[in-house]
Amino acid sequence: MFSLCLQGLSWVYGRLVSLRNYLYKKQIKKSFFPKKPKVIGIGNLSLGGTGKTPLVVYLVTLLAKRHVIAVLSRGYKRKSIGFKIINALESVCTAGDEPYLLYQRFGNNPNVLIAVCENRVKGIAQIMEYRPEVEVVLLDDAFQHLSLTPHLNIVLTSFHQPFFKDHLLPFGRLREPRKGVSRADIVLVTKSSPNLTQATMDPIKTAIQTYHTNSVSIFFTHTIYHDPIAVGSFKGAKLPTVLLLVTGIADPLPLQNHLENNGHKVTHLDFPDHHWFSDGDVHTIIHLFHRLGHPDKAIVTTEKDYVRLINHHWRKLLCVLPIFYIPIEIGFAQEAKEAFDRKIMDVVHA
Missing domain, CATH: 3.40.50 (Rossmann fold)
Known part of the structure; x- marks a missing residue:
């Protein structure tokens, strides 16, 4: 009986989320598309656990060599509100754990700015006011933030808990219906084995493509554990x-x-x-x-x-x-790494 109740609630939740997505798709609700800076959205369909933070670290490392970039997060569960540039005066409580981790990693890099704001549109505007030379903004956990349209959307799904085997909240862990992945330009299947065979990857790619209206780039990644x-x-x-x-x-x-x-x-x-x-x-x-x-x-x-x-x-x-x-980092097979990096740079340099 309890399971049936959860399924019923999931159906109601799915109808409401689908209506919201439809209103944005038909431009009844407006979505802001910034000409500058280039915006890369990073998110997932599930509640979490897909490895977004290691991907953000990877992208910051890749891009900050030649570009001035910002990472914008809502700062989930932080004990503060509004827009903040994370600096030495902030704490993990006022910044949130992921932004604070990123600040500890990249705070000394003059090409990197870490910021938090609940409203991503306002957050980007304030980043550009604070530092107009920012070329790229990485939006952390923003796939459902439809009031802003990124230049590139990256969705992560776990190899062992892929979205196409999951269900909507509260019966499952999905924030929106599976077909929401159709907004993604790239799908990363994370936490897989570093030695996957093509026979293992092909059924997963086919399952993902089932929910995507166009051809989507799919990459498999693994977790690299560093020395303690x-x-x-x-x-x-x-x-x-x-x-x-x-x-x-x-x-x-x-x-x-x-x-x-x-x-x-x-x-x-x-x-x-x-x-x-x-x-x-x-x-x-x-x-x-x-x-x-x-x-x-x-x-x-x-x-x-x-x-x-x-x-x-x-x-x-x-x-x-x-x-x-x-410490951990995200790992790619060499050919996949080169192809993924090219897709990122093509967007940044477009």
Whole structure:
């Protein structure tokens, strides 16, 4: 009965979202298309967990070598409102975890500006007022923000949880019907194996193309896990055998599998996506860590969780413990990387 209720609610939700999309498609509701700067939208059809942040990092690294660029995010769950340029005076609380992570990565690069604003149209206008030489704006998590039309739309879907096998909220995790992918210019199938065969890729490409009215560029990517980085007073170069994995992201299972496949014994403390850690959470983390019955042990987390976990008054409590975060990046097969980069540059230079 509960399942039937959720399906009914999903049907109502889908009708409302489809009506909204139809009004924009028929230009009954207006969408702004900026002539300058070039705008690249990055998003998905699902609630999250597809790997948008590593893609944003990849694009910033690619473009900032020769262009002045900005990343504009709403700053999900930040404890502030309105337009902000992220700088040294801001915190993870006022910026949001993903913008703050990006600022920590690129804050010293004069070609990169990180900003947050709930209204993307106003946000772009204020970016250009603040810094008119910006050539490209990367819109983070903006696929459903139809009041603005990007020059290029990139949609991400997870290899293990593709949108074409999912359902609308609240029965599933889709924000809009599957046919919404038809607005995408590029679809990235993320978190796949680095050694996919053509026989594995072809059915997925066919399934994606089913929901797209035109031919869409489809690329498969994988996650590259870098060496763990020690935080605080502990400077061990090697990740210990026994780990307390602390996460507040949408899809932590790939990281847990990566650690276990590399011989670690993992106890997982799983919080909701974008979770703001509390004093009670930190005491729970410390208590569970001390209960791990092994001398060779550590706390490990993601880079996105690290910025929310460490940048608080309890930093001193955590940093006396062995604690690591694991940076990740998005990886392409070489031919796919070259083709993807060309598509990005063709838009930027058009």
